[in-house]
Amino acid sequence: MRHRPHTTTATTTRHRAPPRTQRNTTRGRTMTAELVRGQNHPLPQTRLEIRISAGNPIVAGATLGDEQGTVQGVEWVAHPASPQLPGIEVSKQAAAAHRLAVDLDALPEGVHRVHVLLALVSGAGGPVRFGAMAAPSVAVTGLDGTEVAGYTITDLDAESAVVALELYRRQGAWKVRAVGQGYAGGLAEMLRDQGLPQAAELAAEINDAVARGMARSVAQPPPRAAGDDGRVRTATAGTGAAPDTPAQPQTQAGAQPSSAGDTSAGASPGGPINYQHPGRRTAAPPTPPPAAPPAPPGQPARPVAGDASGWTMDERLYNQVWGMFEDLARTTAAYRSAVDFAESRMEQELDKVLSDPRTRVGPAADTARAQARAKQAGLVEQARTALDRDLAQLTAEAEVVEPALPPAYARWDSPVWQGYQVPMEVPMALRLGDLHLPERTGLRIPMLVRLPLERGLWIDAGRTGSAHGALLDSAELRRLAAETAVAHAARLLAVYPVDEFSLHVIDPAGSAAASLAPLVSSGALREPPVAGAAGVSSVLAALTRRVDLVQMAVRSGATDALPPDLDLAQQLLIVHDFPHGFDDRAVTQLRYLADEGPSVGVHLMMVADREDAQAYGPVLDPLWRSLLRITPVADDHLADPWVGHAWTYEPPLVPAGSQVLQRVLGQVGRAREAYGR
Structure with a gap:
């Protein structure tokens, strides 16, 4: 989530450190x-x-x-x-x-x-x-x-x-x-x-x-002059850059920041450090994020929506949401580690008391046990205090960020949808739901994925073992899965320009007709859902042909030779009730689309119960692994790749009785009709 959670690929060794007593003493604004x-x-x-x-x-x-x-x-x-x-x-x-x-x-x-x-x-x-x-x-x-x-x-x-x-x-x-x-x-x-x-x-x-023995102690930075705000101010003659304008390192592939060895910013050996960046930017900087209001001395800064880095507000909000995800993951990991250590130390101290026959019973043993439990309780309380402090800060930030999110990042109950207009540009990311941890279930972090989608989606229509799913029968779970697919498809249709996204639906038995009705009646889905073996074969053949043609054109550098009638917009295929109504050829085509489609703009959204596909054996395992599994009810099946927490996923449900989905799809349908798609 301030950055994308970093996945460590090298072989590393991680250890659990015992928590140490935290001392917070106020000296002005300095805390130890x-x-x-x-x-x-x-x-x-x-x-x-x-x-x-x-x-x-x-x-x-x-x-x-x-x-x-x-x-x-x-x-x-x-x-x-x-x-x-x-x-x-x-x-x-x-x-x-x-x-x-x-x-x-x-x-x-x-x-x-x-x-x-x-x-x-x-x-x-x-x-x-x-x-x-x-x-x-x-x-x-x-x-x-x-x-x-x-x-x-x-x-x-x-x-x-x-x-x-x-x-x-x-x-x-x-x-x-x-x-x-x-x-x-x-x-x-x-x-x-x-x-x-x-x-x-x-x-x-x-x-x-x-x-070679290159040895030199680091000189202490020069004392701050009167009126200095903490930044070394150096005029740069002849560059046209304003003082205090740091350079923008290039982060694109193949680009590098300015050399740190530039003599314009270097310091003579043994002299004071010159903190001026050697490569001043000549282009105008992006609009700075809003400044946070001043906080009382000794208190954390008040949160502000969009205060992360980025060239646009959407990019800053995206980076801020990922930063909130990362902070929640790490502060929770620190708390759990501290609690585990407290438990293990108490067990060691109790084992020591029990292992010695002289201290196993009697007043001394009772005192030792009480002291061990008191130490454990103190460590847990200290860890919980630190966790509550961090969670309170993240909750305050979430309360500020959520109302500022654009439609692509916002919940369906956000007021931003009331003023929705079909966009002219594709956003950075899309909200697929919310994530939370048991330490603070009310603190929900938006689950954002980058666009275009790098992998397809699998909406699990079966029982997942979650407490929410256990209360529903199979028919209700399948209905919720179909409605979840419609909500995700509607959001994708809503955030793409009208000429850059196309939707196809396969419903072999027509069992999702009621759930798919908003897509059909609004005109957002131009062709009715495909049913029957012939319809399934036709849609899969057309999308497979599109993937083949675009791949060949890209590899040969002949994209101008593509057929003029080929739809080059992003394609989303919703496959309902898989694998019912699909023969072996159709299954093979779906696997091909799942593997090769995302790179050329063809994406799958499968509504399926994996248990229903057991007859295919392991042949479908690569298909499931290639898709991002999400659920129509709250479920703790998602894990982040570097801390390993089991995150509870909440689907993006449309509020009961709300007409927001119909209004948004109606605008999309009218825009498509006007455009002729």
């Missing part, structure tokens, strides 16, 4: 916190130091990441051979203690994440794995040395590299998160996991730099 793995904390200022302490020499570095956490190139990595980036300076030496200088205001505009890296490399001396040395600790401090947050990285074993901290931007403000993710494959594996193609080459360069 001892973090546990996964926990975050707001940063009260943007000019900081990160102090690192270890029992043996280690190498410290930092990477800059975009909205998705991807490192765009070697220019976005600060390491001993290249210690300076805009807003970041690290040490050239391997040492037991480091001080990294950070100015978050001076980072390139496209940077949303800063990862602090620790590594054991050849040439630095000492152990070759973190498990053989004392646990390293990191602390984020202000320039006056006041500690903001600290984190001790425990339970490392065979890892030789670790991502210690993540500084990330949320709601126009910065936070720090304790990460502690280790890599047994060392620097190369860690950099590769952050999306850097040249990971092996850069790891070798860092090893060489350490071996």
